[in-house]
Amino acid sequence: MTVIERIASLTVVDFEALAKNDSKEIQKLVQACQSVGMFYLKLGDSRLKSVYEDIPSLIQAGNAFFKLPPDSEEKKQSIREGMERGYHAAKTFQYYEIARNEYEQGQWTMPASLAPHEERISRTLRSLHHAIQTILVKLCAAVQVDIPELNDDAAIPSDTALKLVYKPPIQEPGAIVQPCHTDFGLMTLMWYDAVSAQIPIYDTEGNRTEDWQAVPVVEGAVLVNIADELEAKSGGRLRSTVHRAVTPPGPKQVRNGLVYLLRPYMN
Incomplete structure (x- = not known):
């Protein structure tokens, strides 16, 4: 169990100012991505x-699927062996990942529990894709990084996906659910309903310490972080964020997340 007293700022x-090419907002974006590699998108x-x-309504719809028995036909039919996409279950969490390229080409079959919500799913997937693409285009133009793979053509095979995450109330507060890591791909966008993300504290020389700080939830905003491929393509000028996930403080309860992973190539 880990107790975190520091709060990340x-x-x-x-987003609206960024989309309108506001120079001050673009500079804020650049500074955040060159330092921490993580920021809130309002x-x-x-x-x-x-x-x-x-x-939240989409999360609620997803929970109806996640709460089905492990041997239910919906869950069994949604498993995609050897791939992240589809349904996966571990001891401390479950997730359902929808591959953008398959979905947009009409090749994706929803579980029966989620099928009535497909309009909402489609709207969410396309809107978050637009948001994260907008961020990346503005950022890369500002720092002069060329991303040849950055293409909005859904017919091109990729690992870009929308993921619903469900974590049942089984772990004690402060338990590490996902150890420290960086994301693969270009960029990750996250919505979450409790303080569960943590990032390390760095010393005055920029070296990572063993101490961590909690990333609070900001109303009206999602969390965005740089991933490994973008750090590599920028020659290290943009930082792929080291982070981890823990069980938030307070009583045990179901925790939810929604993640959009921009990975415009096949891993």
């Missing part, structure tokens, strides 16, 4: 406000 980038006052506000 991350930059809040306004959506609550943007053109994507309705999509952001709809995420």
Whole structure:
């Protein structure tokens, strides 16, 4: 069990200002990605406000699927062996990952529990894809990084996906659910309903220490972080964020997350 007293203070980038090429907002984005590699993207006052506000309803729909018995036909039919996409279950969490390229080409079959919510799923997937693509285009232009794979053609095979995450109330507060890691791909966008993400504390020389700080939930915003491929393509100028997931403080309860992973190539 881990007790974290430090709270991370991350930059809040306004999506609407970013989309309008506001130079100050772009500079805030660049500084955040060159230092911590993680920032909040404010959506609550943007053109994507309705999509952001709809995420809890999508989470609730996903939970109806996750709470089915492990041997249910829906879950068995949703398993994709050897791949992240589809349904996966571990001891401390479950997730369901929808591959963007298959979905947009009409090759994806939803579990029966999620099928009635397909319009909401489609709207969420496309809106978050637009948001994360917008961030990446503005960022790469500002730091002069070329991403040849950055293409909006859903017919091109990729690992870009929308993921619903369900964590049952079985672990004690402060338990490490996912050890420290960085993400593969270009960029990750996350919505979560409790303080569960942590990032390390760095010393004055920029070296990572053994201490951690909690990343709070900011109303109206999602969390975005740089991933390994973008750090590599920028020659290390953009930082792939080291982070981990823990059980938040307070009584045991179900925890949910929604993740959009921008990975425009096959791993």
